[in-house]
Amino acid sequence: MFDAAIGAVDPLKIVPGRLPAPPKGRTIVLGAGKAAAAMAKAVEDHWDGPLEGLVLTRYGHGLPTRRIEVVEGAHPVPDESGQQAARRILQKAEGLTKDDLVLCLISGGASALLALPGGQLTLADKQAVNKGLLKSGANIAEMNCVRKHLSAIKGGRLAAAAHPARVVTLLISDVPGDDPSVIGSGPTVADPTSTADAIAVFEKYQMPMPEAVRRHLESPAAETPKPGDPRLAGASTVMLGTPQAALDAAAAIARDAGYQPVILGDLEGEARDVALVHAGIARQVARHGQPMPAPAAIISGGETTVTVRGQGRGGRNAEFLLALAVALDGQAGIHAMAGDTDGIDGTEDNAGALLAPDSIARAAQLGVEAKARLADNDGYGFFSALQDLIVTGPTRTNVNDFRAILVDRPDYQSKKG
Missing domain, CATH: 3.40.1480.10 (MOFRL domain)
Incomplete structure (x- = not known):
């Protein structure tokens, strides 16, 4: 039964039939998660046309690829490798045109892996918060609410950076309800939660809040792109695998x-x-x-x-x-x-x-x-x-x-x- 459950959501089986049509311009593959390498390989094996990109996965979860670079990082507490890869992923999304396509591959684990602190926050700040969340008893939606508002790439920010390119996100869900804004903290999806919601998670679980984190969450820079943001108008999601x-x-x-x-x-x-x-x-x-x-x-x-x-x-x-x-x-x-x-x-x-x-x-x-x-x-x-x-x-x-x-x-x- 366990083998069948895993086989039903194998990226090598479920990705090929759901790929979008190639664009007039460039195709940039970006993504993160525990399934990111297998998803990237499936795209490579079935893509008709030029292809480039970078995905981030957990240590030990990589696969050999030819055109899409695979980088490994730490999970569930992020490390410098993940931070550097997240920065490069964001950079690759910038400067594109409306003729380009960003094919984003997101699966469970992306939220912790994509550790690109927002504002004046440091990786150490993010690591401390992640450790606290893991011990707190917070559910995945609450964890990812906090992570979005401490990030420079999650909570719709990656899609905003890619504007005006078309963004298509292929998702493998690891969250109850399969909410795209929660899966991997929704790097390409508008965020309905607020900084007030993130602060409430700290208060609910009586988690210590580092002063730098408090200052950030109280600043306008912490707020994420919301539903209706014109920069996300060209973004769409495709649910590939679900619990x-x-x-x-x-x-x-x-x-x-x-x-x-x-x-x-x-x-x-x-x-x-x-x-x-x-x-x-x-x-x-x-x-x-x-x-x-x-x-x-x-x-x-x-x-x-x-x-x-x-x-x-x-x-x-x-x-x-x-x-x-x-x-x-x-x-x-x-x-x-x-x-x-x-x-x-x-x-x-x-x-x-x-x-x-x-x-x-x-x-x-x-x-x-x-x-x-x-x-x-x-x-x-x-x-x-x-x-x-x-x-x-x-x-x-x-x-x-x-x-x-x-x-x-x-x-x-x-x-x-």
């Missing part, structure tokens, strides 16, 4: 294997809270055959958050799965997995992990206590001890998280549980 497409592909695999799928959709919230809801649904299926009889597959996507209080290693998928394990407490006949479709669970080297009815018992035999590891935000350590981490390496796509819970029939549970 829903990945979930549908996984559901087809489950159905073929004899499991009735139910898709809960793109979910947000604390990973532990989302796990409790999933556990409740799984128990209801197992005990009462509601909302569907077993064998059933409970499938969801989206992006949870983790408010970090402990010192352990873990991404949001490992956190979700460990909280699910604690909630289910070894209930027979229920297996689960959770993984990030980009192959990287947060900042770790795994995509996610697997959970079985005996996971807590096996861990206890090794001296690993599930509740203690959860309190320490150490989902990675828990599943690593069991050798149940899922390691795929970079997939070069990203439609956020994938979660699946299989609930077997009662007769199977009685034999195997």
Whole structure:
């Protein structure tokens, strides 16, 4: 199911059929994200005419290309490589004519990668804010609201710089609702949020605000291009890959294997809270055959958050799965997995992990206590001890998280549980 979910949003498969017609003038390919290199390669392999450009992706997510330069940078906390690449991307968008085309390739991860501070801000300022956001519990829309207003390239600024050229943006969504202005912080999309909204995120999560950041957010320079801005009149977006497409592909695999799928959709919230809801649904299926009889597959996507209080290693998928394990407490006949479709669970080297009815018992035999590891935000350590981490390496796509819970029939549970 996980493989099918990733395959459904493979840039090498979904980009070729959605390319725009070549322009009279130049074609400049610009972009960023975890799928940027694969998207660039797909454009190169299927483009009829001259082509040039630059895309930025995460370290380890590159691919060899011929005409479009691929640069790698740090994610989720940006570095100097990302800053330099973002500056060059903005420069390549400038000085174009109405006969030129900017083909922008945006996927999840673009927001953190494109670190070009606005105004008098420095890279260190951006890094400090990013670290705070990652620990705060803020959702992706809130994070990207802040990032847009601290940037010289996001929140529609890249498209504004490219005016009067035509701008076509190909998107692979990693956000609930597939809002183009949130995906990658919308470098080519008008921004409906304001500096006041960005300040409110700091206040909501009681995040410290560096003085330089405060001065910037209180200045006119921080405001982004809004809907109706004439500089963005020639910009359009094409949605190529979505979390829903990945979930549908996984559901087809489950159905073929004899499991009735139910898709809960793109979910947000604390990973532990989302796990409790999933556990409740799984128990209801197992005990009462509601909302569907077993064998059933409970499938969801989206992006949870983790408010970090402990010192352990873990991404949001490992956190979700460990909280699910604690909630289910070894209930027979229920297996689960959770993984990030980009192959990287947060900042770790795994995509996610697997959970079985005996996971807590096996861990206890090794001296690993599930509740203690959860309190320490150490989902990675828990599943690593069991050798149940899922390691795929970079997939070069990203439609956020994938979660699946299989609930077997009662007769199977009685034999195997």
